[in-house]
Amino acid sequence: MKLVVQIPCLNEEETLPSVLRTIPRTIEGVDEIVVVVIDDGCTDGTVEVARSLGVTHFVRHAGTQGLGRSFQDGITYALELGADIVVNTDGDDQYPQNRIADLVAPIVAGSADIVIADRQVHLVEHFSPVKVLLQRFGSRVVNKAAGTTLPDAASGFRAYSRESLMRLNTVTRFSYCMETIIQAGNKRMRIASVPVVTNAKTRESRLFSSTRQHVFRSAAAIVRSFIMYKPYVIFGWCALLFGVLGLLPFVRYAVFVAVGDGGGHLQSLLVGAVLLILSFLSVMLGIISDLIRTNRILIETNLEHTKKARFAAAPSGSSSRDDELPSIRAVPR
Numbered sequence: 134m135k136l137v138v139q140i141p142c143l144n145e146e147e148t149l150p151s152v153l154r155t156i157p158r159t160i161e162g163v164d165e166i167v168v169v170v171i172d173d174g175c176t177d178g179t180v181e182v183a184r185s186l187g188v189t190h191f192v193r194h195a196g197t198q199g200l201g202r203s204f205q206d207g208i209t210y211a212l213e214l215g216a217d218i219v220v221n222t223d224g225d226d227q228y229p230q231n232r233i234a235d236l237v238a239p240i241v242a243g244s245a246d247i248v249i250a251d252r253q254v255h256l257v258e259h260f261s262p263v264k265v266l267l268q269r270f271g272s273r274v275v276n277k278a279a280g281t282t283l284p285d286a287a288s289g290f291r292a293y294s295r296e297s298l299m300r301l302n303t304v305t306r307f308s309y310c311m312e313t314i315i316q317a318g319n320k321r322m323r324i325a326s327v328p329v330v331t332n333a334k335t336r337e338s339r340l341f342s343s344t345r346q347h348v349f350r351s352a353a354a355i356v357r358s359f360i361m362y363k364p365y366v367i368f369g370w371c372a373l374l375f376g377v378l379g380l381l382p383f384v385r386y387a388v389f390v391a392v393g394d395g396g397g398h399l400q401s402l403l404v405g406a407v408l409l410i411l412s413f414l415s416v417m418l419g420i421i422s423d424l425i426r427t428n429r430i431l432i433e434t435n436l437e438h439t440k441k442a443r444f445a446a447a448p449s450g451s452s453s454r455d456d457e458l459p460s461i462r463a464v465p466r
Contacts, residue, residue: 136163136237137216139207141171141200145224146178148335152222153186155230162241163218169210170224171203179224190214200289201309208298212444220292225335228290232329236292245325246297247317249283250290252331259334271351275311278359278366279318283326286314287351290329297322299440302433304361311351315358364426368419372412379408 138156142149149170156168169190170183174197183191192210194203204221211219218237222228228250239245254260254268268287275286289310293301301316303309317324359367382405389398 134163134217134241135165135167135215136160136218136220137167137169137211137214138220138222138233139169139171139204139211140222140224141173141203141207142175142179142183142224143173143197144175144177144179146175146182148226149179149182149224150186151226152224152230153183153188157231157234160234160237160241163237167211167214167216169207169214171207173197173199173203201303204309205303208293212295212298212440215444217295218292219295219298222290227331227335229329229332232327233292235327235329236290239325239327240292240294244323246294246322247313248292248325248327249285249314250288251283251285251326251328252288252290253328254285257331267348271311271355274355275314276318278355278363279315281314281318281324283314283324284328285326286311299437299444300433302436304357311354312358315355315362319362360422361426361429364422365419368415368422372415372419375408375412375415379405379412381405382408 140149140152145152153168156166158166160166167190168188169192170180170188171192172180172194174194180191180193190210192203192206194206198206207221208219218240220233220236222230222233232250236248236250239248254265257265260268268285272283272286276282279286287310291310297317300320300322301313303312303316314324356367382401386398386401386405389401
């Protein structure tokens, strides 16, 4: 069984040595461990540091593509290497690499398809009470969409089985962590959680410039995932809200008519009619979105078969070809 540990990096020359040195060399049930460094447009000595520490597999971006694209390109390269399990970690040394064995254990045992590290955010010293509250709320919303009970949906320290990666297809480039959970939950994959204690903070996050931006971007990603996988939830609530609000002006008008003063309140009928039209449009959009969801399921099933055919034919150790992944350049062993 081959394990690939992928490390997305953007100028991580100072912290990458600690990450690489703490990755386990042997894990029970795993025959081979391969480390892949994803260079997301680094302008420092990240690649040189990685080479000096024995890394021989790289995915290179000419410019910064973002964490979501780095994750997806790394997964593609890992599958081409013949990975049976892929662990995604960070180059900033946030996660305890010595817990990788615990992450992959449920997959090796066949009891899980995906294993996500629970950072126990209430124990993270640099997380403010507001951020802890937001993280917990976000996890609840994701769990609602996915039908899961994960304590830390935003954690990027996680392990994937080869089969799960064949079935997952990320769309968003910002919050792929939440999107993959929602996908996996709706596809009835087995997801486990392992509690870990994170390392001390080494730098500020580069994913967002402020907590407000993080909240808005995460909320947008969650709503989009809801529309993709459970459109009837979003549009059903919209239809109900507009329907109730649309009936209130009619009730108001009826009251004025009953007391003999209906002529001067025709605007209530206008407002009510507009709101009821919006309710009807929400129902129609829900129906259309559900039909699109059904079509997407068929497309994803076909894509799954395509992936299996492609990566089954790829020999272990092969590199990504430029005509297949034009945005990356893979440096093979």
